[in-house]
Amino acid sequence: MKQDELHGSCLCGGxxxxxxxxxxxASHCYCTMCQKQHGAAAGSYANVAGAGFVVEQGxxxxxxxxxxxxxxxxxxxxxxxxxxxxxxxxxxxxxITLGTLEPEYDGIVQRELFVDQKPAWLPHA
Known part of the structure; x- marks a missing residue:
């Protein structure tokens, strides 16, 4: 695995x-569409160049x-x-979704998007 790349896969490995x-x-997006798609409080993403994204399998x-x-x-x-x-x-x-990365993402999340839609049920810091 090259150090200048991120690698990831889906749950079934396909x-x-x-x-x-x-x-x-990297960001956490609290828009309601991300909440519904992820089934979670937010969608968490790493924003990268599209030209460098390659599906190797599946x-x-x-x-x-x-x-x-x-x-x-x-x-x-x-x-x-x-x-x-x-x-x-x-x-x-x-x-790309942070939760699909292998190994897990070790960078910081710099942005929170649509914080006005952040669920009230999340713990407050």
């Missing part, structure tokens, strides 16, 4: 990918859903793992 560094920023298992005019969400159609989010307005970037 999809494997790599993404070239650097990570432009491309035929990836389904993309146009959740809005601004974005498409990619997931494994076998196990349902959310893999990425693509902006239609910034097609040169892709936001």
């Amino acid at each position: 999809v494997r990918y790599r993404a070239a560094l650097p990570v432009f920023h 491309a035929e298992l990836i389904t993309e859903y146009a959740s809005s005019a601004e974005g498409r969400r990619g997931f494994c159609r076998v196990c349902g793992s959310t893999l990425f989010w693509r902006s239609t307005q910034s097609p040169d970037r892709i936001a």
